[in-house]
Amino acid sequence: MKNRDNSIAWNYHDATKHSYWSVRSSGHGLDWDNRPFPFKVYPDLEPIPLPQSTEPLSHEALSAISSVIAPTAGQPLPDLSALARILYLSAGITRRRNHSGGEFFFRAASHTGAMYAIELYLVCRDLPGLEAGVYHFGPGDFALRKLRSGDLRGVLVRATAAEPAMVLSPAIIVSTGTYWRNAWKYQARTYRHFGWDGGTLLANLLAAATAVGLSARVVLGFVDAPVNGLLGLDTSREVALSLVPLGYQEGLPTDHVPTVEPLTHATLAYSKSEVDYPLLREMHEASSLISEPEAQDWRSGPNTIRPLKPAADFVPLSPIPDAAPSDSIDRVIIRRGSTRQFARKAIALNQLSSILYHATQGIPADFLDPPGNLLNDLYLIVHAVEDLSAGAYVLHRDSWVLEQLEAGQFRREAGHLGLDQELPADASATVFFLANLNPILERFGNRGYRAVQLEAGIIGGKMYLAAYALGIGATGLTFYDDEVTEFFSPHAAGKSAIFLMAFGRPAGK
Numbered sequence: 148m149k150n151r152d153n154s155i156a157w158n159y160h161d162a163t164k165h166s167y168w169s170v171r172s173s174g175h176g177l178d179w180d181n182r183p184f185p186f187k188v189y190p191d192l193e194p195i196p197l198p199q200s201t202e203p204l205s206h207e208a209l210s211a212i213s214s215v216i217a218p219t220a221g222q223p224l225p226d227l228s229a230l231a232r233i234l235y236l237s238a239g240i241t242r243r244r245n246h247s248g249g250e251f252f253f254r255a256a257s258h259t260g261a262m263y264a265i266e267l268y269l270v271c272r273d274l275p276g277l278e279a280g281v282y283h284f285g286p287g288d289f290a291l292r293k294l295r296s297g298d299l300r301g302v303l304v305r306a307t308a309a310e311p312a313m314v315l316s317p318a319i320i321v322s323t324g325t326y327w328r329n330a331w332k333y334q335a336r337t338y339r340h341f342g343w344d345g346g347t348l349l350a351n352l353l354a355a356a357t358a359v360g361l362s363a364r365v366v367l368g369f370v371d372a373p374v375n376g377l378l379g380l381d382t383s384r385e386v387a388l389s390l391v392p393l394g395y396q397e398g399l400p401t402d403h404v405p406t407v408e409p410l411t412h413a414t415l416a417y418s419k420s421e422v423d424y425p426l427l428r429e430m431h432e433a434s435s436l437i438s439e440p441e442a443q444d445w446r447s448g449p450n451t452i453r454p455l456k457p458a459a460d461f462v463p464l465s466p467i468p469d470a471a472p473s474d475s476i477d478r479v480i481i482r483r484g485s486t487r488q489f490a491r492k493a494i495a496l497n498q499l500s501s502i503l504y505h506a507t508q509g510i511p512a513d514f515l516d517p518p519g520n521l522l523n524d525l526y527l528i529v530h531a532v533e534d535l536s537a538g539a540y541v542l543h544r545d546s547w548v549l550e551q552l553e554a555g556q557f558r559r560e561a562g563h564l565g566l567d568q569e570l571p572a573d574a575s576a577t578v579f580f581l582a583n584l585n586p587i588l589e590r591f592g593n594r595g596y597r598a599v600q601l602e603a604g605i606i607g608g609k610m611y612l613a614a615y616a617l618g619i620g621a622t623g624l625t626f627y628d629d630e631v632t633e634f635f636s637p638h639a640a641g642k643s644a645i646f647l648m649a650f651g652r653p654a655g656k
């Protein structure tokens with residue numbers, strides 16, 4: 148059981164840290180002639196076109212971001228148009244732009260470097276408008292392609308040792324990551340990016356599921372090999388990362404597991420040649436589960452990661468009530484993009500508070516029970532927020548207060564920590580995600596590293612949406628790992644930097 152040898156996750160994490168010197172000495176250039184094609188293409192399979200809805204959804208954005216529907220009876224059976232809506236709002240093409248390196252297809256969720264290495268598959272029973280089968284979602288032509296016929300959900304249910312939401316789900320969405328499609332740019336750091344990009348996508352997916360009235364849950368506790376086998380993946384290049392059971396139906400019998408033959412569908416090459424980064428495959432294999440008891444153990448037992456305790460100097464936060472008008476969730480998703488320049492203007496305290504609040508709610512995941520638990524702690528550098536003095540803070544979610552760690556204007560420091568970019572210096576506030584990896588890896592093994600990165604991506608994705616719902620700009624960012632921990636120490640001593648977001652007024656608006 149390699150998953151229990153936590154030294155592998157630590158090695159990966161340490162080997163893929165950014166520092167001022169590592170960034171300047173890497174010598175890695177982008178080979179634009181070899182840029183990977185951003186879509187997986189099955190040339191021999193017929194497309195099944197998906198219906199494009201033009202009707203706006205009635206669900207208000209902030210509430211869709213922060214609420215979930217429990218997997219209980221009374222939900223509609225998902226039909227093709229509901230599934231099409233969810234797939235579009237998670238991974239559909241929302242913008243196209245020409246660039247000297249070729250045409251870029253921007254997607255509904257933010258992804259590092261617009262590389263879009265996350266693919267989606269659907270495994271379902273007979274549904275209105277769609278036969279039972281295993282399908283690949285192609286955002287390029289907005290179509291499904293059938294990889295297998297028949298109801299094969301039992302393979303996934305067994306792989307999760309009968310996780311309750313899986314047993315009850317008529318349709319399961321599987322996310323995968325394709326190494327080369329991110330590693331072309333980010334090399335061995337791609338495993339972190341799988342969590343980040345997979346997470347931003349899931350933030351959209353969870354909100355879209357809520358908006359169409361379906362329950363959804365993020366399941367990471369599964370035996371890897373049968374899931375990869377069901378999708379016919381070449382696991383040296385593409386691997387399953389998460390399962391999301393949608394909706395509710397009568398329980399699926401769990402005693403019968405269908406057998407599946409290897410798949411032989413051809414796919415097109417992404418690039419003329421690919422570079423292999425063995426560290427990525429090593430991290431994946433070492434965080435793979437190989438038996439059902441391991442999958443069962445993943446979700447049983449108390450989650451020992453405790454929330455932070457507030458200290459003396461704190462500022463209470465007051466989220467904007469849900470009743471405050473905001474756009475529907477689909478309109479917010481479609482207009483979302485990463486802010487390219489901030490205006491150094493202030494945002495309101497209740498706007499910052501609302502972003503933090505809505506982004507940290509509604510994350511139904513099999514590694515976060517009881518609900519409300521999170522693996523990441525949120526630290527802030529505030530530059531320009533009305534009624535909040537500039538400085539460094541830590542968020543206490545249990546009492547909903549910001550504790551000031553140090554007063555002062557830290558624009559220059561934030562810019563430096565965020566890889567010497569202008570965005571974190573010009574923003575109104577930056578939010579750094581830090582996690583205490585030791586107890587997480589002790590509880591979950593190496594796979595806890597997948598969970599902590601994915602959780603960060605989900606919260607980051609929700610932050611993007613909450614900010615855009617409130618008319619504020621946002622962007623994900625990259626960072627110098629150890630310098631982030633040093634900046635927030637002694638409070639953050641021993642923690643690892645996981646993720647970074649910046650918020651503010653976009654320049655020119």
Ligand SMILES: Cc1cc2nc3c(=O)[nH]c(=O)nc-3n(C[C@H](O)[C@H](O)[C@H](O)COP(=O)(O)O)c2cc1C
Nearest residue numbers: 253254256257258259260261343484485623624625
């Ligand atoms: C985790 C994460 C880190 C990112 N890091 C940076 C960054 O360091 N600098 C930057 O300019 N953009 C960064 N981005 C923004 C992406 O480049 C952007 O999401 C991508 O180009 C897609 O564009 P869109 O978000 O406007 O759809 C990051 C995004 C994410 C999700």
